[in-house]
Amino acid sequence: MKIQLWSVGKAHEDYIREGITEFTKRIGRYYPVDWRLFSPARQTASSLEADIKRNEASTILQALHKDDFLVLLDERGKLISSPKLASLIEQKANTSVRQMVFLIGGAFGVDETVKERANYTWALSPLVFPHQLVRLILAEQVYRACTIIRNEKYHHE
Template identity: 60%
Template sequence: MRISFYTVGKGHEDYVREGIEDFTARVNRYYSCTWKILPPARHTGDARPQEAGPILAALSPDDYLVLLDERGRTWTSEQLAGFIATRANDSCRHLVFLIGGAYGVDETVRARAQFTWSLSTLVFPHQLVRLILSEQVYRACTILRNEKYHHS
């Protein structure tokens, strides 16, 4: 199984780049893992419909899409690990975690997602969400292998 992190926005800011690169490299020990940064809409107003096209075009029909959204379901780290294990056991070829644009995603993208996940009821800057996401997926991988990183 491959894991990809898709995000709408600018490239990784310097203050989080090192952490994102580190945790992405760590995830690569378990699953092939990449980032795809999709450009934000260029016009003002509701950018979600304009951003939907490139998001949907980046996905293959058999990709399993997890949308990160504050209105989604929350998980513990152990539940995330179980989710990843289930996808791998179900022969999922490509698991995609999507961080939408600054104003969320269009309903067409929301409808395409197989699952909507909320990291927290708090709202975080997109740059920090990237770091948290990559760390939590790494943590989940270590939980699945019973490695020492996670302390429960």
């Protein structure tokens, strides 16, 4: 199984890039992994949130393959523990899912069409974090899940 980490927004900020690079490299020991950054929809003074989300959704949905397992990160998603995330990843790998995509939406969230397409909606926390920080947390949590699956010492309960 391949893991894709997708985000709508600008390139990784310098202060966060090193951590994302390190955890992505670590994930690569377990699964092929890539980041894909989607440019946010252009905004004008008259841009409506709904239009922006619709434009971003169009780009995201075109990039997905029909058999991709899409995990949407959304503050209204399900709160799960790191071992539960590990279980989800392991289950999908064992059921021949070819690609698992974790998606961080844009500044206004995602359009309903993306929410409907998502196979799973996950909330990292009831707190709201900046998108750049969510990228780092996502990479670290996916790495942590990989170590849990392999029963390695990184995660302590």
